[in-house]
Amino acid sequence: MSGRGMNLTLKIWRQPNAKAKGRFETYRLGNVSPDMSFLEMLDVLNEQLIQQGDEPIAFDHDCREGICGMCSLMINGQAHGPDRETTTCQLHMRRFHDGDTIVIEPWRANAFPVVRDLVVDRSAFDRIISAGGFVSVNAGNAQDANCLPVPKRDQDKAMDAAACIGCGACVAACKNASAMLFVSAKVSQLALLPQGKPERDRRVLKMVATMDQEGFGSCTNTSECEAACPAGISVSNIARLNREYLHAVLLSDETGEAAKPDGGA
């Protein structure tokens, strides 16, 4: 641990509940170690607030190792802060300087309403997966795992897409609050694998319909989502999603029912 503690000014969004009007509060925090994680810095601030008799700042977090996707935060206008391919919990204070002012906000999107302070409701993502982000195979149905070889290249690309942690940074970074990167990651993973083929058309139609219904915007084609993604999900997945969607609309015999978010279940 080094002795160079930083003094910071923090402007943090406070909002008691979904219906209340929110506003920025300013806090000063001294002696911040550069080896702290960003969330540990907020822990220290919260301990001080509790000692003063104030309510601590609510923020979502859990694993603190960059994989659960629960942490969020717009930090100085950037989803998960300034580092590429890094979640807020893996962002460290050595990235900031003594005297910095840091603005901290929740994800901003109609489909992600604020629950409290920096906590938002991302259950729309669960509903999109529920519409089609799966292979329909009951426990006990499966045949031997090696009976279906998968080319290593396809498997690697599927894994790249499957690495999505569902944090919602792509939505928060997009000026249209589009969920295309999130949806495309799951569609791509399953489209690339032979196990996903039987439900390929139905999956993409239902997931896209649900995405629209949940109030996410349309794609801007500006790739802000990829730049903000802590899991390194590429926008080439969006291109694959568009191909899958076109294929399903033009060439498949899935009925119109499948294109309704809750139709044809």
Added chain:
Amino acid sequence: MFQVADSILDGHVPGGPVAQMWDSHKSDLKLVSPNNKRKYDVIVVGTGLAGASAAASLAELGYSVKAFCFQDSPRRAHSIAAQGGINAAKNYPNDGDSVWRLFYDTVKGGDYRAREGNVYRLAQVSANIIDQCVAQGVPFARDYGGLLANRTFGGSLVSRTFYARGQTGQQLLLGAYSSLMRQVGTGKVKLFARREMLELIIVDGIARGIVVRNLATGQFETHTAHAVVLCTGGYGNVFYLSTNAKGCNVTAAWRCHRRGAYFANPCFTQIHPTCIPVSGHYQSKLTLMSESLRNDGRVWVPKSPTDKRPPHEVPDEDRDYYLERRYPAYGNMVPRDVASRAAKERCDAGYGVGSSGMAVYLDFSHAIKRDGVDVIKAKYGNLFHMYEKITAENPYQVPMRIYPAVHYTMGGLWVDYNLQSSIPGLYVLGEANFSDHGANRLGASALMQGLADGYFVIPYTVGDHLAKNGTKLKPVPEDHPSVQAALGEAKSRVDKLLSINGSRTVDSIHRELGQIMWGRCGMARNATGLKQAVDEIRALRDVFWTQVKVPGSGEALNQNLEHAGRVADFLEFGELLALYALHREESCGGHFREEHQDEQNEAKRDDQNFCYVGAWEWTGTGQPPVLHREPLQFVEVPLTTRSYK
């Protein structure tokens, strides 16, 4: 301090040869007809590997399932953070693996403190798990021929670990989550996220429901069902610093314990050898570096305690590769408990590295020279990235500094062969139960157990309970006295936490508890320290209930209040852990009593006196609990001293 029951606890392990046990037991289990399944409600608490797979599988069978998790989405459960892999007896590499060998390795790795019957079943269904996951689209690593790849994990001489880069837990959980969400879509599962279980509802001696608090609104809810399946993970956070997620807790299990469920082997805790060392007093958690790294990384310290040269300047002849020296047969791949104690031994003797002296090197320079950077990057890239993020050091250039940290808990609620607790109708799966890993879990076996329990055991055993008791289980109305009593208790505890308004923060008390636990019940334990731990925990519990400060109200999202409830339960549970460590006068697996070691500092087990599962019955806060014993029989794998030399 406690009483010992005379009667023998029965694990209901079926008789006969272990290889036929599960098959013949399945034919004895009663079935519920397909048309009747929808009439039965099953509550599943927790949505990690065990919970998500159980909820999905039960819904696929036709049961009406309600699934609960405290996170904002079931996909966040901490199974997601498992890195290295999942074991299965597929023998794809043709290197001599078999169901029997996986069974043998697990019993031996657990230092002969697990039930043979359970472990054999685990090894048997392990292959089905891989099939199921591949069918779901889990992108396991493959070779150029398109077939599945394997790596080696500790405590084994074969390669049986399947993996998806360094994110195996994530991929398996997302597979189970996708199956769960498919059932949510069909309406067979009702999902309740941001709910924390605070009480178990028991009617006529049978588990019939739960009380939860909606964490977003603060509202209490009661849910009733015909069976309750608890999949709520381990209690590693009793140590404050651990590799667990911040939210991991013992509350659901502890609330069931207080209502009559026995708690088994609480002192069997796993300290993982390769974690990033503590860097400061503000540290909120510890990060694991996967055991798979030991496939290519070599662990060492300088041969001289005064050698302060940077690691790359220390020539090979001045390095002590102490695992390879002490355990030539297994080398760096010894089980976790052995590797952790060896690291502690070197650091305590003054050979540790880094500014604190509480770290050893995990060095990839040989592997990088042998295989090239690209090969190492493909295998471990995300782990190296994570290491660099946290420490600001590049592990491709300098060795990692690592030290052991609390990681997994083998102990948990006691269950019988059917995974039913001592409360009828309450089933416990995954890390939350005690059943399969004895006193030490082998790497890549937690994912295996969670999914085995959820996909392939509970669908059979819960049906037996419902078929036998179904007609007796009348609907439980919301105004039933048992429901109201449980609800009242949950509410009054929350009110009490909010009303103390003292001067100590919840986090400061949790940290203090962690220091007691790590100092006295950590990698090495002795009678004096454990007795002190019991006294100190009791004193700290009094401090908590008189001086804790929880701001805000119970009628909204209040994360501090959630934390307070969990710490309150850890303060009761920690005492039981210490008490059991004191009682178990032997060293086995992760439980190392300094009084019981041989001349080479290896653990000395006492099979004469301690070859049993210890299951505790609650008698009241501060009251002496009752210890029940379930003797363990080793027929297939005869009791011997565990050796990895």
